[in-house]
Amino acid sequence: xxxxxxxxxxxxxxxxxxxxxxxxxxxxxxxxxxxxxxxxxxxxxxxxxxxxxxxxxxxxxxxxxxxxxxxxxxxxxxxxxxxxxxxxxxxxxxxxxxxxxxxxxxxxxxxxxxxxxxxxxxxxxxxxxxxxxxxxxxxxxxxxxxxxxxxxxxxxxxxxxxxxxxxxxxxxxxxxxxxxxxxxxxxxxxxxxxxxxxxxxxxxxxxxxxxxxxxxxxxxxxxxxxxxxxxxxxxxxxxxxxxxxxxxxxxxxxxxxxxxxxxxxxxxxxxxxxxxxxxxxxxxxxxxxxxxxxxxxxxxxxxxxxxxxxxxxxxxxxxxxxxxxxxxxxx
Amino acid sequence: xxxxxxxxxxxxxxxxxxxxxxxxxxxxxxxxxxxxxxxxxxxxxxxxxxxxxxxxxxxxxxxxxxxxxxxxxxxxx
Ligand code: SF4
Ligand SMILES: [Zn+2]
Ligand SMILES: [Zn+2]
Numbered sequence: 488x489x490x491x492x493x494x495x496x497x498x499x500x501x502x503x504x505x506x507x508x509x510x511x512x513x514x515x516x517x518x519x520x521x522x523x524x525x526x527x528x529x530x531x532x533x534x535x536x537x538x539x540x541x542x543x544x545x546x547x548x549x550x551x552x553x554x555x556x557x558x559x560x561x562x563x564x565x566x567x568x569x570x571x572x573x574x575x576x577x578x579x580x581x582x583x584x585x586x587x588x589x590x591x592x593x594x595x596x597x598x599x600x601x602x603x604x605x606x607x608x609x610x611x612x613x614x615x616x617x618x619x620x621x622x623x624x625x626x627x628x629x630x631x632x633x634x635x636x637x638x639x640x641x642x643x644x645x646x647x648x649x650x651x652x653x654x655x656x657x658x659x660x661x662x663x664x665x666x667x668x669x670x671x672x673x674x675x676x677x678x679x680x681x682x683x684x685x686x687x688x689x690x691x692x693x694x695x696x697x698x699x700x701x702x703x704x705x706x707x708x709x710x711x712x713x714x715x716x717x718x719x720x721x722x723x724x725x726x727x728x729x730x731x732x733x734x735x736x737x738x739x740x741x742x743x744x745x746x747x748x749x750x751x752x753x754x755x756x757x758x759x760x761x762x763x764x765x766x767x768x769x770x771x772x773x774x775x776x777x778x779x780x781x782x783x784x785x786x787x788x789x790x791x792x793x794x795x796x797x798x799x800x801x802x803x804x805x806x807x808x809x810x811x812x813x814x815x816x817x818x
Numbered sequence: 819x820x821x822x823x824x825x826x827x828x829x830x831x832x833x834x835x836x837x838x839x840x841x842x843x844x845x846x847x848x849x850x851x852x853x854x855x856x857x858x859x860x861x862x863x864x865x866x867x868x869x870x871x872x873x874x875x876x877x878x879x880x881x882x883x884x885x886x887x888x889x890x891x892x893x894x895x
Contacts, residue, residue: 545880570844570865574875587881727843765861787880793861797881 489513489521492528495751500532505752508708514748515700519740522747526779529747533780536754540812541804542717542783544595544629544759545588545797548790549576549612554601556633556668558656560693562726562791563601569728571791581616585624591786591797592811596620597629597652597689599790603669604634610642617646625814629689634669634677640684650687650716653677658706661698678713687716691761694745695723695737703745707752717783718756720749722763724792736763739772743779750780759783765795773800777807837868844871863895 491506491513498504506514517525553565553573562569576584585596598616600609609632617628630643631652643651655674656662662671682688690713692706710718722737737745742764750758760781764773777784784804786797804811840847841864842855863876867887874885886892 547880548878551877570873572873572875574877576877580877580879584880587879788878788883791863791876791878793863793878793883 488524489517491517492521492524495528495532499751499754500528500535503536503754505711505754506748507752508704511707511748511752512701512704514751515704515744517744522740522744525747525751526743526775529750529780530778532750532754533758533782537757537782539809540782541777541809542595542757542759542812543591543593543801544597544783544785545584545591545593545787546597546599546631546785546790547576547581547584547588548601549581549598549616550574550600550602550609551576551791552601554603556603556666558666559730560656560665560696560723560726561601562729564729567728567730569726575612578612578616578619582619582623585620585626585628588787589624589626591801593786594627594812594814595629595650596624596626597631597650599631599652600633601790602633604636605632605639610639613643613648614646617648621647627814629687631689634673635680637680640677640680640686644684644686648686650689651681652689652717652719653681654692654719654721655690655706655709655713656692657696657698658702658709660705661696661702665696675713678715688713689717689719690715691717691719691721691759693721693723693763694742695734695763695767696731697734704748707749710749711752714753715756717759718749718753719759719761719785720746720781721761722767724763724766726791737767739768742767743772743775746776746780757783759785761785762789762792770799774803774807777803777809782809839866839868839871841866841868844873864893 551574552563552571554563557566562571588596627649629650630648659671725732725734786800788794840852844866863883869890874887876885884894
Protein backbone atom coordinates (compact mmCIF):
# COMPACT_ATOMS: atom_id res chain seq x y z
CA UNK A 488 0.00 0.00 0.00
CA UNK A 489 1.50 3.39 -0.94
CA UNK A 490 2.45 5.47 2.07
CA UNK A 491 0.07 8.29 1.14
CA UNK A 492 -2.92 5.95 1.37
CA UNK A 493 -1.83 4.68 4.79
CA UNK A 494 -1.48 8.26 5.92
CA UNK A 495 -4.88 9.18 4.46
CA UNK A 496 -6.52 6.19 6.15
CA UNK A 497 -5.41 7.41 9.54
CA UNK A 498 -5.76 11.14 9.00
CA UNK A 499 -8.79 11.48 6.71
CA UNK A 500 -10.82 8.39 7.47
CA UNK A 501 -9.83 8.21 11.12
CA UNK A 502 -9.73 11.86 12.13
CA UNK A 503 -11.72 13.59 9.39
CA UNK A 504 -8.81 15.88 8.52
CA UNK A 505 -8.34 16.38 4.78
CA UNK A 506 -5.05 15.89 2.93
CA UNK A 507 -2.95 18.97 2.24
CA UNK A 508 -1.67 19.98 -1.20
CA UNK A 509 1.33 17.62 -1.08
CA UNK A 510 -0.90 14.75 -0.03
CA UNK A 511 -3.39 15.45 -2.82
CA UNK A 512 -0.54 15.58 -5.33
CA UNK A 513 0.72 12.20 -4.13
CA UNK A 514 -2.76 10.73 -4.73
CA UNK A 515 -2.98 12.35 -8.16
CA UNK A 516 0.37 10.77 -9.02
CA UNK A 517 -0.53 7.26 -7.86
CA UNK A 518 0.16 4.63 -10.52
CA UNK A 519 -2.87 2.93 -12.08
CA UNK A 520 -2.47 -0.22 -9.99
CA UNK A 521 -3.20 1.74 -6.81
CA UNK A 522 -6.21 3.62 -8.19
CA UNK A 523 -8.77 1.04 -6.96
CA UNK A 524 -7.35 1.32 -3.42
CA UNK A 525 -7.52 5.13 -3.57
CA UNK A 526 -11.13 5.01 -4.75
CA UNK A 527 -12.03 2.47 -2.09
CA UNK A 528 -10.54 4.65 0.63
CA UNK A 529 -12.27 7.77 -0.74
CA UNK A 530 -15.54 5.85 -0.68
CA UNK A 531 -15.00 4.81 2.94
CA UNK A 532 -14.26 8.43 3.81
CA UNK A 533 -17.43 9.60 2.10
CA UNK A 534 -19.52 6.91 3.86
CA UNK A 535 -18.04 7.72 7.25
CA UNK A 536 -18.14 11.53 7.10
CA UNK A 537 -21.12 12.14 4.78
CA UNK A 538 -23.16 8.94 4.84
CA UNK A 539 -24.70 6.87 2.06
CA UNK A 540 -27.20 9.49 0.81
CA UNK A 541 -26.72 11.09 -2.57
CA UNK A 542 -27.90 14.64 -3.16
CA UNK A 543 -29.72 15.00 -6.47
CA UNK A 544 -29.95 18.34 -8.23
CA UNK A 545 -31.33 19.75 -11.45
CA UNK A 546 -30.10 22.93 -13.10
CA UNK A 547 -31.54 25.31 -15.64
CA UNK A 548 -30.29 28.29 -17.56
CA UNK A 549 -32.42 31.38 -16.92
CA UNK A 550 -30.30 33.50 -19.25
CA UNK A 551 -28.18 31.73 -21.82
CA UNK A 552 -25.27 33.09 -23.90
CA UNK A 553 -24.07 36.59 -24.65
CA UNK A 554 -21.86 36.79 -21.56
CA UNK A 555 -19.27 39.60 -21.63
CA UNK A 556 -16.63 37.47 -19.83
CA UNK A 557 -14.03 35.36 -21.61
CA UNK A 558 -13.78 32.09 -19.65
CA UNK A 559 -11.95 30.10 -22.33
CA UNK A 560 -13.95 26.90 -21.82
CA UNK A 561 -17.36 28.52 -22.07
CA UNK A 562 -19.68 28.39 -25.06
CA UNK A 563 -21.79 31.15 -23.53
CA UNK A 564 -19.17 33.87 -23.77
CA UNK A 565 -20.20 36.46 -26.34
CA UNK A 566 -16.54 37.01 -27.19
CA UNK A 567 -15.98 33.75 -29.09
CA UNK A 568 -17.44 32.36 -32.30
CA UNK A 569 -19.50 29.81 -30.41
CA UNK A 570 -22.89 29.08 -32.00
CA UNK A 571 -24.73 29.57 -28.69
CA UNK A 572 -27.13 32.52 -28.98
CA UNK A 573 -28.53 34.66 -26.21
CA UNK A 574 -31.92 33.56 -24.87
CA UNK A 575 -34.01 34.14 -21.73
CA UNK A 576 -36.30 31.63 -20.09
CA UNK A 577 -39.79 32.85 -19.10
CA UNK A 578 -41.14 32.34 -15.58
CA UNK A 579 -43.80 29.69 -16.41
CA UNK A 580 -41.11 27.60 -18.15
CA UNK A 581 -38.78 28.09 -15.19
CA UNK A 582 -41.45 26.82 -12.79
CA UNK A 583 -42.14 23.89 -15.11
CA UNK A 584 -38.42 23.05 -15.12
CA UNK A 585 -38.43 23.09 -11.31
CA UNK A 586 -41.45 20.77 -11.28
CA UNK A 587 -39.79 18.33 -13.65
CA UNK A 588 -36.68 18.37 -11.51
CA UNK A 589 -38.67 17.75 -8.31
CA UNK A 590 -40.35 14.77 -9.99
CA UNK A 591 -36.99 12.98 -10.16
CA UNK A 592 -36.72 13.18 -6.37
CA UNK A 593 -34.17 15.98 -6.55
CA UNK A 594 -33.98 18.30 -3.54
CA UNK A 595 -32.00 21.04 -5.27
CA UNK A 596 -32.87 23.24 -8.22
CA UNK A 597 -30.18 25.66 -9.34
CA UNK A 598 -31.04 28.67 -11.49
CA UNK A 599 -28.08 29.78 -13.57
CA UNK A 600 -27.42 32.90 -15.67
CA UNK A 601 -24.56 33.59 -18.08
CA UNK A 602 -23.55 36.99 -16.78
CA UNK A 603 -20.60 38.73 -15.15
CA UNK A 604 -23.00 39.61 -12.37
CA UNK A 605 -26.74 40.27 -12.16
CA UNK A 606 -28.33 43.50 -13.42
CA UNK A 607 -31.72 44.87 -12.35
CA UNK A 608 -33.57 42.86 -15.00
CA UNK A 609 -32.03 39.59 -13.88
CA UNK A 610 -32.68 40.30 -10.18
CA UNK A 611 -36.32 41.02 -11.04
CA UNK A 612 -36.60 37.72 -12.95
CA UNK A 613 -35.05 35.99 -9.96
CA UNK A 614 -37.45 37.60 -7.49
CA UNK A 615 -40.46 36.57 -9.53
CA UNK A 616 -39.10 33.18 -10.48
CA UNK A 617 -37.99 32.11 -7.01
CA UNK A 618 -41.29 33.26 -5.50
CA UNK A 619 -43.25 31.29 -8.10
CA UNK A 620 -41.18 28.15 -7.54
CA UNK A 621 -41.46 28.39 -3.76
CA UNK A 622 -45.23 28.77 -4.06
CA UNK A 623 -45.68 25.77 -6.33
CA UNK A 624 -42.80 23.32 -5.97
CA UNK A 625 -41.32 21.45 -3.03
CA UNK A 626 -37.64 21.96 -3.75
CA UNK A 627 -34.74 24.04 -2.46
CA UNK A 628 -33.66 26.85 -4.74
CA UNK A 629 -30.01 27.60 -5.43
CA UNK A 630 -28.59 30.20 -7.78
CA UNK A 631 -25.52 30.91 -9.88
CA UNK A 632 -25.50 34.43 -11.25
CA UNK A 633 -21.84 35.40 -11.32
CA UNK A 634 -20.18 37.99 -9.14
CA UNK A 635 -22.42 39.73 -6.62
CA UNK A 636 -22.55 43.00 -4.70
CA UNK A 637 -23.35 42.89 -1.00
CA UNK A 638 -26.86 44.24 -1.78
CA UNK A 639 -27.47 41.41 -4.23
CA UNK A 640 -26.25 38.85 -1.70
CA UNK A 641 -28.72 40.24 0.83
CA UNK A 642 -31.53 40.23 -1.73
CA UNK A 643 -30.94 36.59 -2.65
CA UNK A 644 -31.05 35.64 1.02
CA UNK A 645 -34.34 37.50 1.34
CA UNK A 646 -35.77 35.66 -1.68
CA UNK A 647 -35.03 32.38 0.03
CA UNK A 648 -32.13 31.22 -2.13
CA UNK A 649 -30.41 28.78 0.21
CA UNK A 650 -27.21 28.01 -1.68
CA UNK A 651 -25.10 30.02 -4.09
CA UNK A 652 -22.83 28.53 -6.73
CA UNK A 653 -19.78 30.42 -7.83
CA UNK A 654 -16.95 28.29 -9.18
CA UNK A 655 -13.33 29.27 -8.85
CA UNK A 656 -12.96 27.11 -11.99
CA UNK A 657 -9.26 26.32 -11.52
CA UNK A 658 -6.39 27.05 -9.16
CA UNK A 659 -5.23 30.59 -8.53
CA UNK A 660 -1.93 30.18 -10.41
CA UNK A 661 -3.61 28.91 -13.60
CA UNK A 662 -6.69 31.13 -13.56
CA UNK A 663 -5.17 33.96 -15.67
CA UNK A 664 -4.61 31.42 -18.47
CA UNK A 665 -8.32 30.67 -18.52
CA UNK A 666 -10.02 33.99 -17.75
CA UNK A 667 -8.70 37.50 -18.41
CA UNK A 668 -11.83 39.64 -17.90
CA UNK A 669 -11.94 39.19 -14.13
CA UNK A 670 -9.68 37.78 -11.44
CA UNK A 671 -9.67 34.79 -9.16
CA UNK A 672 -9.63 37.21 -6.24
CA UNK A 673 -12.86 38.87 -7.43
CA UNK A 674 -14.49 35.48 -7.43
CA UNK A 675 -13.13 34.75 -3.97
CA UNK A 676 -14.65 38.04 -2.73
CA UNK A 677 -18.14 37.00 -3.87
CA UNK A 678 -17.66 33.66 -2.13
CA UNK A 679 -16.66 35.44 1.06
CA UNK A 680 -19.84 37.55 1.02
CA UNK A 681 -21.98 34.52 0.30
CA UNK A 682 -20.42 32.63 3.19
CA UNK A 683 -20.98 35.52 5.60
CA UNK A 684 -24.61 35.88 4.51
CA UNK A 685 -25.43 32.41 5.76
CA UNK A 686 -26.18 30.99 2.33
CA UNK A 687 -24.47 27.67 1.65
CA UNK A 688 -21.37 28.04 -0.50
CA UNK A 689 -21.15 25.88 -3.62
CA UNK A 690 -17.80 26.20 -5.32
CA UNK A 691 -15.93 23.91 -7.66
CA UNK A 692 -14.41 24.01 -11.09
CA UNK A 693 -13.40 22.25 -14.24
CA UNK A 694 -10.57 19.79 -14.71
CA UNK A 695 -8.82 19.44 -18.05
CA UNK A 696 -8.31 23.12 -18.87
CA UNK A 697 -4.61 22.53 -19.45
CA UNK A 698 -3.60 22.77 -15.81
CA UNK A 699 -0.74 20.58 -14.58
CA UNK A 700 -1.25 17.84 -12.05
CA UNK A 701 0.47 20.10 -9.51
CA UNK A 702 -2.08 22.81 -10.28
CA UNK A 703 -4.89 20.31 -9.80
CA UNK A 704 -3.51 19.63 -6.33
CA UNK A 705 -3.20 23.38 -5.73
CA UNK A 706 -6.85 23.78 -6.68
CA UNK A 707 -8.01 21.04 -4.31
CA UNK A 708 -6.07 22.68 -1.47
CA UNK A 709 -7.55 26.10 -2.25
CA UNK A 710 -11.05 24.67 -2.27
CA UNK A 711 -10.36 22.91 1.01
CA UNK A 712 -9.30 26.24 2.48
CA UNK A 713 -12.59 27.77 1.33
CA UNK A 714 -14.38 24.76 2.84
CA UNK A 715 -17.51 24.91 0.66
CA UNK A 716 -20.69 23.08 1.52
CA UNK A 717 -20.63 21.64 -2.00
CA UNK A 718 -17.97 21.15 -4.67
CA UNK A 719 -19.23 20.52 -8.21
CA UNK A 720 -16.57 18.74 -10.24
CA UNK A 721 -16.74 19.33 -13.99
CA UNK A 722 -14.56 17.77 -16.66
CA UNK A 723 -13.91 19.85 -19.75
CA UNK A 724 -16.32 19.16 -22.57
CA UNK A 725 -14.48 21.05 -25.33
CA UNK A 726 -16.96 23.42 -26.96
CA UNK A 727 -16.76 24.40 -30.63
CA UNK A 728 -15.59 27.96 -31.17
CA UNK A 729 -14.06 28.43 -27.71
CA UNK A 730 -10.30 28.82 -27.15
CA UNK A 731 -10.27 25.39 -25.46
CA UNK A 732 -12.44 23.79 -28.17
CA UNK A 733 -9.62 21.56 -29.40
CA UNK A 734 -8.37 20.32 -26.06
CA UNK A 735 -8.55 16.59 -25.40
CA UNK A 736 -11.00 15.31 -22.80
CA UNK A 737 -9.56 14.18 -19.47
CA UNK A 738 -8.52 10.52 -19.36
CA UNK A 739 -11.03 8.46 -17.39
CA UNK A 740 -8.39 7.20 -14.95
CA UNK A 741 -7.14 10.74 -14.30
CA UNK A 742 -10.69 11.86 -13.66
CA UNK A 743 -11.16 9.05 -11.13
CA UNK A 744 -7.83 9.85 -9.48
CA UNK A 745 -9.02 13.45 -9.14
CA UNK A 746 -12.34 12.36 -7.61
CA UNK A 747 -10.55 10.28 -4.99
CA UNK A 748 -8.01 13.04 -4.32
CA UNK A 749 -10.63 15.79 -3.96
CA UNK A 750 -12.61 13.61 -1.57
CA UNK A 751 -9.50 12.94 0.49
CA UNK A 752 -8.87 16.71 0.61
CA UNK A 753 -12.46 17.45 1.67
CA UNK A 754 -13.93 14.56 3.67
CA UNK A 755 -17.21 16.30 4.58
CA UNK A 756 -18.15 18.27 1.47
CA UNK A 757 -20.89 17.37 -0.97
CA UNK A 758 -18.79 16.30 -3.96
CA UNK A 759 -20.98 16.51 -7.03
CA UNK A 760 -20.67 15.12 -10.51
CA UNK A 761 -21.34 18.07 -12.80
CA UNK A 762 -20.70 18.57 -16.52
CA UNK A 763 -18.52 16.41 -18.73
CA UNK A 764 -18.82 13.15 -16.85
CA UNK A 765 -20.65 11.44 -19.71
CA UNK A 766 -17.85 11.99 -22.22
CA UNK A 767 -15.02 11.61 -19.71
CA UNK A 768 -16.15 8.59 -17.72
CA UNK A 769 -19.03 6.93 -19.56
CA UNK A 770 -21.41 4.63 -17.69
CA UNK A 771 -18.76 2.45 -16.08
CA UNK A 772 -16.66 5.37 -14.88
CA UNK A 773 -19.73 7.14 -13.53
CA UNK A 774 -20.36 4.14 -11.34
CA UNK A 775 -16.73 3.96 -10.23
CA UNK A 776 -16.80 7.63 -9.21
CA UNK A 777 -19.91 7.08 -7.11
CA UNK A 778 -17.97 4.30 -5.40
CA UNK A 779 -14.92 6.55 -5.09
CA UNK A 780 -16.00 9.66 -3.23
CA UNK A 781 -18.81 11.29 -5.23
CA UNK A 782 -22.02 11.77 -3.22
CA UNK A 783 -24.11 14.08 -5.40
CA UNK A 784 -25.21 14.27 -9.02
CA UNK A 785 -26.75 16.69 -11.45
CA UNK A 786 -29.52 14.82 -13.19
CA UNK A 787 -31.04 15.59 -16.57
CA UNK A 788 -29.62 18.18 -18.91
CA UNK A 789 -27.00 20.83 -18.30
CA UNK A 790 -27.08 24.48 -19.41
CA UNK A 791 -26.17 24.18 -23.08
CA UNK A 792 -25.53 20.45 -23.39
CA UNK A 793 -27.56 17.36 -22.60
CA UNK A 794 -27.03 14.76 -19.87
CA UNK A 795 -28.18 11.20 -19.80
CA UNK A 796 -31.79 10.61 -18.72
CA UNK A 797 -32.38 11.16 -14.98
CA UNK A 798 -33.90 7.67 -14.78
CA UNK A 799 -30.52 6.12 -15.71
CA UNK A 800 -28.81 7.86 -12.80
CA UNK A 801 -31.60 7.03 -10.37
CA UNK A 802 -31.45 3.39 -11.39
CA UNK A 803 -27.69 3.38 -10.86
CA UNK A 804 -28.12 4.82 -7.36
CA UNK A 805 -30.70 2.17 -6.66
CA UNK A 806 -28.33 -0.57 -7.86
CA UNK A 807 -25.62 0.85 -5.62
CA UNK A 808 -28.05 0.96 -2.68
CA UNK A 809 -27.40 4.65 -2.23
CA UNK A 810 -30.56 6.45 -1.09
CA UNK A 811 -31.45 9.79 -2.62
CA UNK A 812 -31.25 12.47 0.06
CA UNK A 813 -34.77 13.49 1.06
CA UNK A 814 -35.98 17.07 1.32
CA UNK A 815 -36.65 16.67 5.06
CA UNK A 816 -33.00 15.78 5.56
CA UNK A 817 -31.85 19.02 3.99
CA UNK A 818 -34.05 21.43 5.96
CA UNK B 819 -44.79 26.12 -36.12
CA UNK B 820 -43.62 23.20 -34.02
CA UNK B 821 -42.26 19.92 -35.21
CA UNK B 822 -40.50 17.16 -33.36
CA UNK B 823 -37.16 16.05 -34.69
CA UNK B 824 -34.52 13.55 -33.76
CA UNK B 825 -30.82 13.94 -34.59
CA UNK B 826 -30.39 13.15 -38.26
CA UNK B 827 -28.84 9.73 -38.78
CA UNK B 828 -26.04 9.61 -41.39
CA UNK B 829 -28.02 7.29 -43.66
CA UNK B 830 -30.86 9.81 -43.90
CA UNK B 831 -28.59 12.57 -45.05
CA UNK B 832 -28.48 11.29 -48.58
CA UNK B 833 -32.28 11.04 -48.92
CA UNK B 834 -34.49 13.32 -50.95
CA UNK B 835 -35.52 15.27 -47.86
CA UNK B 836 -31.97 15.49 -46.56
CA UNK B 837 -31.29 18.71 -44.69
CA UNK B 838 -28.99 21.08 -46.51
CA UNK B 839 -26.96 22.11 -43.47
CA UNK B 840 -25.43 20.24 -40.52
CA UNK B 841 -27.40 21.34 -37.46
CA UNK B 842 -24.31 21.11 -35.24
CA UNK B 843 -21.48 22.77 -37.18
CA UNK B 844 -23.51 24.71 -39.75
CA UNK B 845 -21.50 23.44 -42.72
CA UNK B 846 -23.01 21.94 -45.84
CA UNK B 847 -24.38 18.53 -44.87
CA UNK B 848 -23.41 16.92 -48.17
CA UNK B 849 -19.82 18.15 -47.99
CA UNK B 850 -17.28 16.65 -45.62
CA UNK B 851 -17.79 14.13 -42.87
CA UNK B 852 -20.19 15.00 -40.08
CA UNK B 853 -19.91 11.73 -38.18
CA UNK B 854 -18.36 13.57 -35.22
CA UNK B 855 -21.27 16.02 -35.31
CA UNK B 856 -23.82 13.22 -35.39
CA UNK B 857 -22.08 11.53 -32.44
CA UNK B 858 -21.88 14.80 -30.49
CA UNK B 859 -25.55 15.55 -31.14
CA UNK B 860 -26.56 12.70 -28.82
CA UNK B 861 -25.50 14.96 -25.94
CA UNK B 862 -26.15 18.34 -27.55
CA UNK B 863 -29.14 20.19 -28.97
CA UNK B 864 -28.92 21.48 -32.55
CA UNK B 865 -27.41 24.94 -33.01
CA UNK B 866 -28.01 25.68 -36.70
CA UNK B 867 -31.24 25.43 -38.64
CA UNK B 868 -30.76 22.49 -41.01
CA UNK B 869 -32.93 24.20 -43.62
CA UNK B 870 -31.39 27.68 -43.76
CA UNK B 871 -28.20 27.56 -41.66
CA UNK B 872 -29.31 30.38 -39.36
CA UNK B 873 -28.11 30.08 -35.77
CA UNK B 874 -31.10 29.14 -33.66
CA UNK B 875 -32.14 30.38 -30.23
CA UNK B 876 -31.77 27.27 -28.14
CA UNK B 877 -33.11 26.72 -24.64
CA UNK B 878 -31.97 23.59 -22.85
CA UNK B 879 -34.30 22.41 -20.08
CA UNK B 880 -33.75 19.75 -17.40
CA UNK B 881 -35.82 17.49 -19.65
CA UNK B 882 -35.57 18.30 -23.37
CA UNK B 883 -34.74 21.42 -25.35
CA UNK B 884 -36.29 23.82 -27.81
CA UNK B 885 -34.64 25.57 -30.75
CA UNK B 886 -36.12 28.45 -32.72
CA UNK B 887 -35.19 29.59 -36.23
CA UNK B 888 -36.67 33.02 -37.04
CA UNK B 889 -37.57 31.72 -40.49
CA UNK B 890 -38.53 28.09 -39.87
CA UNK B 891 -40.01 28.14 -36.40
CA UNK B 892 -39.47 25.98 -33.35
CA UNK B 893 -38.32 22.41 -33.02
CA UNK B 894 -38.15 20.44 -29.79
CA UNK B 895 -36.31 17.38 -28.63
S1 SF4 C 1 -18.81 34.20 -16.53
FE1 SF4 C 1 -19.90 32.24 -16.70
S2 SF4 C 1 -21.21 32.42 -18.53
FE2 SF4 C 1 -19.71 34.08 -18.61
S3 SF4 C 1 -18.07 33.28 -19.91
FE3 SF4 C 1 -17.51 32.85 -17.76
S4 SF4 C 1 -18.31 30.77 -17.34
FE4 SF4 C 1 -19.31 31.53 -19.24
ZN1 LIG D 1 -21.33 19.03 -38.90
ZN1 LIG E 1 -34.27 28.11 -40.67
